[in-house]
Amino acid sequence: MFYAVAPDGEKGGVLRALSRDGRPAGEPEPVPDLAAAVAARERSSAPRWVWTSTARLYPRLLRAGVRVGRCHDLELAEALLLAFDGRMGESRSVPAALARLRGLPPPEERHEAESEQQSLFGGAVEPPIEEVVAVYAAQAARLEGRLRLLAAAESAGGLIAAEMSHEGLPWRPDVHDELLAGLLGPRPSPGLRPRLLQELADRITAEFGGPVNPDSPQQLVKAFAGAGFPVPSTRAYVLKGVAHPAVPLVLEYKELARLHTAHGWSWLDTWVKGGRFRPEYVVGGVVSGRWASRGGGALQIPKVLRRAVVADPGHALVVADAAQLEPRVLAALAGDAAFAEAAAQGDLYSALAAVFSDTPGGPSARDKAKIAMLSAMYGGGTGEAVQLLTVLKQRFPAAFEYVESAARAGERGEMVRSLLGRTCPPASAEYRDLITTEAGRAAAASRGRFTRNFVVQATAAEWALAFMALLRPRLPEGARLVFFQHDEVIVHTPEREAEAVTRALHTAASEAARLLFGPTPVVFPMEAATVPCYADAK
DNA sequence: ACTGGGGGCGCC
DNA sequence: AAAGGGCGCCCCCAGT
Numbered sequence: 001m002f003y004a005v006a007p008d009g010e011k012g013g014v015l016r017a018l019s020r021d022g023r024p025a026g027e028p029e030p031v032p033d034l035a036a037a038v039a040a041r042e043r044s045s046a047p048r049w050v051w052t053s054t055a056r057l058y059p060r061l062l063r064a065g066v067r068v069g070r071c072h073d074l075e076l077a078e079a080l081l082l083a084f085d086g087r088m089g090e091s092r093s094v095p096a097a098l099a100r101l102r103g104l105p106p107p108e109e110r111h112e113a114e115s116e117q118q119s120l121f122g123g124a125v126e127p128p129i130e131e132v133v134a135v136y137a138a139q140a141a142r143l144e145g146r147l148r149l150l151a152a153a154e155s156a157g158g159l160i161a162a163e164m165s166h167e168g169l170p171w172r173p174d175v176h177d178e179l180l181a182g183l184l185g186p187r188p189s190p191g192l193r194p195r196l197l198q199e200l201a202d203r204i205t206a207e208f209g210g211p212v213n214p215d216s217p218q219q220l221v222k223a224f225a226g227a228g229f230p231v232p233s234t235r236a237y238v239l240k241g242v243a244h245p246a247v248p249l250v251l252e253y254k255e256l257a258r259l260h261t262a263h264g265w266s267w268l269d270t271w272v273k274g275g276r277f278r279p280e281y282v283v284g285g286v287v288s289g290r291w292a293s294r295g296g297g298a299l300q301i302p303k304v305l306r307r308a309v310v311a312d313p314g315h316a317l318v319v320a321d322a323a324q325l326e327p328r329v330l331a332a333l334a335g336d337a338a339f340a341e342a343a344a345q346g347d348l349y350s351a352l353a354a355v356f357s358d359t360p361g362g363p364s365a366r367d368k369a370k371i372a373m374l375s376a377m378y379g380g381g382t383g384e385a386v387q388l389l390t391v392l393k394q395r396f397p398a399a400f401e402y403v404e405s406a407a408r409a410g411e412r413g414e415m416v417r418s419l420l421g422r423t424c425p426p427a428s429a430e431y432r433d434l435i436t437t438e439a440g441r442a443a444a445a446s447r448g449r450f451t452r453n454f455v456v457q458a459t460a461a462e463w464a465l466a467f468m469a470l471l472r473p474r475l476p477e478g479a480r481l482v483f484f485q486h487d488e489v490i491v492h493t494p495e496r497e498a499e500a501v502t503r504a505l506h507t508a509a510s511e512a513a514r515l516l517f518g519p520t521p522v523v524f525p526m527e528a529a530t531v532p533c534y535a536d537a538k
Numbered sequence: 539a540c541t542g543g544g545g546g547c548g549c550c
Numbered sequence: 551a552a553a554g555g556g557c558g559c560c561c562c563c564a565g566t
Contacts, residue, residue, distance in 0.1 A: 213562090215560095215561060215562070216561080216562055216563085217544090217545055217546070217561090217562075218545090218562075218563080219562095233545075233546085234545080234546080235545080235546065235547085236546080236547075254546080254547080255547090257560090257561090258546085258547060258548070258559095258560075259548090261559080261560050261561070262547085262548070262558090262559055262560060263548085285557085286556060286557060287556085288555085288556065288557095290550085290556065290557075291557095292556095292557060292558075293557090293558075294558090295558090295559095296558095296559095297548075297549085297558055297559060297560095298549095298558090299548095299549060299550075299557070299558075300547090300548045300549040300550090300557080300558060300559075301548085301549070302548055302549080303548090303549085321550095325550095326550095374554085374555090375553090375554080377555075378554050378555045379553065379554065379555070386551085386552080386553090442553095445552090445553060446553095448553090449553075449554070449555065450555065450556090452555080453554095453555035453556075454555080454556090456555090457550095457555065457556065485549070485550065486549085486550045486556090487550070488550080539566100540565105540566085541564105541565085541566080542563105542564095542565090542566105543562105543563095543564090543565105544561105544562090544563090545560105545561085545562085546559105546560090546561090547558105547559090547560090548557105548558085548559085548560105549556105549557085549558095550555105550556080550557090
């Protein structure tokens with residue numbers, strides 16, 4: 001059973017029962033209290049809810065205490081379909097989709113601020129139920145096979161993202177403040193540097209014999225040149241090779257300054273409320289299908305701050321990540337028998353290491369395997385990695401060929417797709433002419449690296465979505481997903497349920513693999529730790 | 539005063 | 551032979 005939903009007014013809305021292919025299976029039903037109506041039908045028939053945007057509509061339901069099991073998110077699905085057709089960037093809104101269906105010019109887009117404002121309580125910007133139904137029917141007709149699975153996974157991701165934002169990641173401001181004070185000194189007045197940061201800045205100035213603002217790369221480059229140490233940039237890895245006494249001070253300054261500006265006290269004030277960090281996730285915000293986040297830098301929490309992520313009393317965090325997800329995905333994707341055999345084991349790189357040998361005083365065979373693997377997936381590889389890649393190519397020809405052909409296709413300006421059909425952006429119109437020039441060849445190489453990585457990263461993102469979608473209904477009472485970062489999840493759970501959570505994680509991981517790849521020897525092990533604090537995992 | 543590009547670096 | 555994927559966020563600084 002499917003139900004289309006259209007909010008209308010402050011609290012109310014309209015529902016309409018649909019068949020799977022979008023034909024109306026009943027009359028439109030105006031309801032005065034949309035959340036209550038959804039809750040009632042969720043209890044009685046657990047339908048798949050068809051609505052414009054989970055990100056806009058579901059938070060309101062969650063605030064009313066209503067959770068749903070499944071949905072079809074029209075905007076997320078429209079974006080997938082547009083990308084599939086090489087039309088990434090065109091509006092994914094329901095009115096725009098409707099205009100395309102009718103062969104009309106795109107309607108004028110509302111300003112972001114305007115729609116945010118009006119949709120707070122499900123306001124006037126939401127299209128009427130007929131439009132929701134019409135766009136769903138058109139999408140359903142196009143969503144065949146794997147694309148249908150992709151749309152379902154993406155929609156599940158939307159639900160999970162909203163639920164995680166609603167729940168929030170447990171965050172102890174007192175612990176965070178102590179960490180900052182220990183590294184930077186006590187909280188300074190606004191606009192001032194913390195004491196330890198100021199001391200470093202003063203010592204840097206002293207070393208150069210004149211005022212240098214270490215926040216300014218330009219000033220630093222000049223200062224180093226003036227001291228007889230010309231540097232092309234002030235990147236940390238560049239400075240590490242420079243034998244000037246200011247270098248260690250600058251490196252320490254950069255590290256602490258970043259902590260202060262990106263995750264310091266003002267971050268804490270802004271993003272942590274009531275002991276919870278509530279980031280806004282942007283499902284499908286990355287072209288590869290990875291999530292992005294808006295505000296708060298949720299996907300870049302520095303490791304040092306994980307100390308502040310502490311479970312509530314009587315609760316635990318189950319921190320789990322998929323070990324070496326991307327190479328395993330490549331193994332399954334490419335159907336490389338030899339590679340799949342290696343990926344049938346717990347430590348993939350150790351298994352691959354058999355192909356390489358240790359260099360005394362240099363990288364281990366396992367390190368070499370890792371370098372070769374990452375080079376194959378990212379398109380890198382200078383110096384020694386070239387030989388490592390050659391070994392990889394000989395031993396695992398199918399896997400090598402898979403990423404190689406994706407790179408060639410990208411260079412030719414073609415689009416590439418993930419396993420389920422997520423599609424990379426097309427090359428620009430000027431691309432084909434450009435690639436005869438020097439700059440164009442660089443652009444082609446760059447696009448090749450992008451598409452090479454896309455097929456793996458995007459399929460890995462699909463595995464992660466499937467994993468979470470399968471995990472969610474398996475979580476025991478009281479356990480909640482509270483964080484997701486590409487291949488890692490955190491579940492906040494009553495202590496007594498931690499073991500059940502761990503079992504659910506392992507089950508969901510292998511089910512996700514079967515859902516995507518069917519029978520495959522490749523295993524997708526989860527490394528799960530039950531801990532009181534995020535920093536204690538790993 | 540505001541904007542946008544670039545440098546730099548956090549995470550995967 | 552060489553070739554380093556994806557983000558978000560902060561600051562600086564030049565242009566307007």
